[in-house]
Amino acid sequence: MEWIAHTDALADALAGVAAGPLAVDLEADSFHHFREKVCLLQLSFGERDLLVDPLAGTSLEPLRPLLQDRGVRKVMHGADYDLRLLGRDHAIAVAGVFDTMIAARLTGERAFGLAALLEKHLSVHLDKSHQRADWSLRPLSPAMAAYAVEDTRHLPELAARLGARLAELGRLPWAEEEFRRLEGVRWAVSGDPEPWRKIKGASALPRRELAVLREVAALREELARTRDVPQFRVLRDEVAVELARRRPRVRGDLGEIPGLPRSFLSGSGTAVLLAAIDRAEALPAEELPEVRRGTRIRVVAEFEERVKHLREGRDRVAAALDLDPSLLAPRGTLEAVAARELAGEAPASAPELRGWQAALLLPVWSAP
Numbered sequence: 001m002e003w004i005a006h007t008d009a010l011a012d013a014l015a016g017v018a019a020g021p022l023a024v025d026l027e028a029d030s031f032h033h034f035r036e037k038v039c040l041l042q043l044s045f046g047e048r049d050l051l052v053d054p055l056a057g058t059s060l061e062p063l064r065p066l067l068q069d070r071g072v073r074k075v076m077h078g079a080d081y082d083l084r085l086l087g088r089d090h091a092i093a094v095a096g097v098f099d100t101m102i103a104a105r106l107t108g109e110r111a112f113g114l115a116a117l118l119e120k121h122l123s124v125h126l127d128k129s130h131q132r133a134d135w136s137l138r139p140l141s142p143a144m145a146a147y148a149v150e151d152t153r154h155l156p157e158l159a160a161r162l163g164a165r166l167a168e169l170g171r172l173p174w175a176e177e178e179f180r181r182l183e184g185v186r187w188a189v190s191g192d193p194e195p196w197r198k199i200k201g202a203s204a205l206p207r208r209e210l211a212v213l214r215e216v217a218a219l220r221e222e223l224a225r226t227r228d229v230p231q232f233r234v235l236r237d238e239v240a241v242e243l244a245r246r247r248p249r250v251r252g253d254l255g256e257i258p259g260l261p262r263s264f265l266s267g268s269g270t271a272v273l274l275a276a277i278d279r280a281e282a283l284p285a286e287e288l289p290e291v292r293r294g295t296r297i298r299v300v301a302e303f304e305e306r307v308k309h310l311r312e313g314r315d316r317v318a319a320a321l322d323l324d325p326s327l328l329a330p331r332g333t334l335e336a337v338a339a340r341e342l343a344g345e346a347p348a349s350a351p352e353l354r355g356w357q358a359a360l361l362l363p364v365w366s367a368p
Helices: 009-016 063-069 078-088 098-105 114-122 142-153 155-169 172-183 207-227 237-246 267-282 303-320 333-342 356-368
Strands: 001-003 020-027 036-046 049-054 074-076 097-099
Touching: 001 009, 009 063, 009 172, 020 078, 020 142, 020 155, 036 078, 036 142, 036 155, 049 142, 063 356, 074 078, 074 155, 078 303, 097 172, 098 114, 098 155, 098 172, 114 155, 142 155, 172 356, 207 237, 207 267, 303 333, 303 356
Parallel strands: 001 049, 020 074, 074 097
Antiparallel strands: 020 036, 036 049
């Protein structure tokens, strides 16, 4: 294990990567800070394991050519979040990805977490006790460093075994299509002016209660930003919804809210929370947020019948291949295909449908 805390040291170490494969993982601090960041980058190749510390000022620029070189295979597991974060924080788009989670699912694995796969295929026991640790802390404990290394050390061998199984099943082209699609993911900057509407349970609230939820959510975000913690550490979603439902107006009422943190039960915490609720209660009726119902097509019988037909065909194909049906086509894909068919368009034109999925499903779907 090599700790890399200088850009020059990283450049020197990477000279040994050659043609790869290069196993890549990262640790972030999303459970501990308002805005997550890359805190540690793990790299394994040959017999070497590197722990790269970007928080020490180590630039990832020496790594950019390797990560963007499609000729060097980058082995990752569940890479979606890591790729988005590398793109957002370091403007690096990774090419040549082999995602062992995707590969495992395409071979029919139902337990596709890294720990389960390493246990099954390599008899390696992975300790996940530091999974939600604060990776922004320095220095890292020896146990955390050892944990981080294990996330990449065995990935190349696991990828080799899964790749061989995919080839044996004739599914390697499926995986490659998924990998290319994965490489195109980017961090989405939310432009939603009303993110509080996405809180589970918000859609069932009437207008006045929605106004309370909006104010409580705004307060939560402000406090989380000030304290530099994730919003759920200030107030969980289900507690925010319960506050909106009960609309407490005095200090004594707050004690009746299940799960309300102690910080809101006394002192300034109580004052700011009750003030937020008071602002919602004071709004005139015409300024209350409108109730919005779901926009998914649900009421047309012909549409639902078509979705059912597509789902039944998908399930038959999935059973024959011993695959999770949602891997072949989740509900959203079925709805997209059904909508296009009813609009007189070709089902294969649905962007949600991969090429390999279309090849498997369209013949079944078009059968009478």
